[in-house]
């Protein structure tokens with residue numbers, strides 16, 4: 001978590017796009033983990049992901065066309081199916097032979113779950129189809145229910161600095177100064193939060209939120225909160241009331257090793273949120289833009305490669321995060337199971 005660049009973890013599912021942005025027969029393209037990726041949805045509704053480069057002469061496939069079954073390259077009209085295999089080379093004449101099974105643009109495992117399209121990036125050396133786990137899933141809501149809102153921002157910094165911003169309690173009073181979220185006066189209070197290890201990460205111990213806070217009252221009289229962080233960069237915040245639930249998902253995807261796509265979504269059982277979606281989206285965007293603005297300032301400083309520091313306890317979560325990343329890399333290198341390095345601990349800080 002020092003410089004401009006960060007190590008990108010492989011062997012994980014990363015969020016590509018919200019499913020609602022892909023119509024049947026539609027395609028889009030984006031850079032993920034510094035690779036060009038084409039995402040599409042067939043006429044049958046199924047999503048797929050291909051490496052967005054024609055293996056013939058290198059033109060990105062997204063310049064071509066998609067008929068809901070196959071992609072046709074814009075240069076010489078070679079056709080590729082949704083598994084990335086070439087199915088037609090129009091310049092061939094009778095009697096000419098070519099082993100089509102050897103011509104592939106490359107495909108990634110791709111699934112749609114809870115309204116999100118996820119793409120799996122295999123470890124180096126692993127079969128591209130090697131995904132064993134399924135993508136992250138938010139609790140309390142069914143597999144076919146998409147989020148109420150989705151906000152995407154591009155952060156001009158590595159996935160490490162972006163993730164750290166998610167788990168940094170000490171910036172909130174100084175960066176998020178809108179009247180929507182916190183009074184302009186920068187008051188900080190001492191907090192005590194218990195943390196424990198969770199699968200591939202850590203979580204704040206399940207706790208009941210203070211009954212005095214008005215916002216939580218809309219969910220019921222007894223509201224339980226669960227906040228967890230997991231590799232590669234997933235935060236799930238669950239507020240579980242006796243009347244209603246709200247679950248937030250933050251999913252970060254490296255675009256390159258120094259630029260990150262920040263996706264924020266949430267699901268709720270509150271029926272009146274639907275008509276207020278544009279307002280909720282605008283509020284989320286305003287809040288996240290404050291984090292982004294700080295990231296822009298930070299990038300300016302990082303250009304000079306300063307030596308940075310992390311302090312206890314306000315930065316302890318960032319330390320855990322780097323230990324988790326290191327353990328992921330080392331356990332894969334050494335071919336052994338991942339052992340979560342986080343120990344349960346209570347952190348104290350002012351925020």
Ligand code: FES
Pocket residue numbers: 054055056057058059073074075076077078
């Ligand atoms: S470059 Fe794609 S068909 Fe030739």
Ligand SMILES: [Fe+2]
Pocket residue numbers: 165171172175176291
């Ligand atoms: Fe923030």
